[in-house]
Amino acid sequence: GENVEQHPSTLSVQEGDSAVIKCTYSDSASNYFPWYKQELGKGPQLIIDIRSNVGEKKDQRIAVTLNKTAKHFSLHITETQPEDSAVYFCAARRSPNFGNEKLTFGTGTRLTIIP
Amino acid sequence: DADVTQTPRNRITKTGKRIMLECSQTKGHDRMYWYRQDPGLGLRLIYYSFDVKDINKGEISDGYSVSRQAQAKFSLSLESAIPNQTALYFCATSAGNTIYFGEGSWLTVV
Numbered sequence: 001g002e003n004v005e006q007h008p009s010t011l012s013v014q015e016g017d018s019a020v021i022k023c024t025y026s027d028s029a030s031n032y033f034p035w036y037k038q039e040l041g042k043g044p045q046l047i048i049d050i051r052s053n054v055g056e057k058k059d060q061r062i063a064v065t066l067n068k069t070a071k072h073f074s075l076h077i078t079e080t081q082p083e084d085s086a087v088y089f090c091a092a093r094r095s096p097n098f099g100n101e102k103l104t105f106g107t108g109t110r111l112t113i114i115p
Numbered sequence: 116d117a118d119v120t121q122t123p124r125n126r127i128t129k130t131g132k133r134i135m136l137e138c139s140q141t142k143g144h145d146r147m148y149w150y151r152q153d154p155g156l157g158l159r160l161i162y163y164s165f166d167v168k169d170i171n172k173g174e175i176s177d178g179y180s181v182s183r184q185a186q187a188k189f190s191l192s193l194e195s196a197i198p199n200q201t202a203l204y205f206c207a208t209s210a211g212n213t214i215y216f217g218e219g220s221w222l223t224v225v
Binding site: 004006009032034036041042043044045046049089099100101103105106107108 | 119146148155156157158159160163165171173205207209212213214215216217218219
């Protein structure tokens, strides 16, 4: 089955700086990669996703890049703000058309923004 | 009000006791899930259901059971709780690619 590794497990950055979280996956057939953000005391929430037919996707201050050859994808947050402090999870599965029961999550990154 | 509501939010129970976590949703989704979150292990799927008559085991179903009482209700039971079931549990629903999580239920087994 799919195995998703996520690094780093914790990350502290100065407010205004950029943060990068990286994930690698094992199943070369995976082609859907979402990112979820979990704020303190809440459940994870989808913030961005990417499919394998594109290499990069942006949404305001967040972007995700995908390297299918190397089987890794990354979340980039620019101009970080205190509200970006949260735990971030990457995930992977074979097809956007497959059910979410096939989604494999990474182990999470706790991002802390230092004012 | 939350679209996915879990009760209780926090519970401490003793080893060997039966405990039920309840979940209800107002999103009208057919698909519902129970996940477990442990530090360093991420989110792991316990059970999932595509409709009232459909129940499926996930990655870590041993020691758990579920009941889909209605489209909007999906409960998770630990028949005989053990300490290594201490974790944060999430109920979730989905339509399409997006999973909508509840706020979680902290369960401590002592």
